[in-house]
Amino acid sequence: MTRMRSRTPATGKRRLHRRRWRSPESAKPSREELLQAAADEAQLNGKSLTAIRKHVLNVLLDAQRPLTAYEVLASIEGVGSVSPPTAYRALDFLVALGFVSRVESLNAYLALDMGPSDLPLAFFVCETCGQAQEIPATDAIISLISEADNQGFGVKHASLEVRGDCRGKLGCDTWNESIVPAEELGSVDQHSHE
16 A cells, blocks of 8 residues: 655655555565564654554554553563553554554554554454454445545544454354354344244
């Protein structure tokens, strides 16, 4: 995916910036590629990926679920200054870069495995295990944002979260397939009255 930045804070020059792994056919980037891309993106914004910011991104990449700011704060001990503002600043920085997203319904943060996206994202959020899975935006979400723009509403942030039960797909230990037989989870014939 390619986008044109208006001006970079570091140089003030126009720059073409590629986010190559966000196309559907591309492979998931490695951790090293994500960390290097985060450092590059920070530099484009005239900032740096400090040790604490890098540590927070690593912690979120390792997590099996979205983490709250206080869980991230607990992981910072020994890396740098341990205070809530430190964790929130690092999280806000990574969200602004596009490598982390806030799962608003959980008030938690999730590292984006595929890196930044120029398109809005959606999340499946399991109410049983608290895990979330990033899904690409559909045409419906993009249409909604376009319609808001057409109506003169300036969209700053769009978020779609679908809450429910992951049925063990995200690693939910409490899901028991014997509760609902697999045959009943298949397609439903809405015309059947049996």
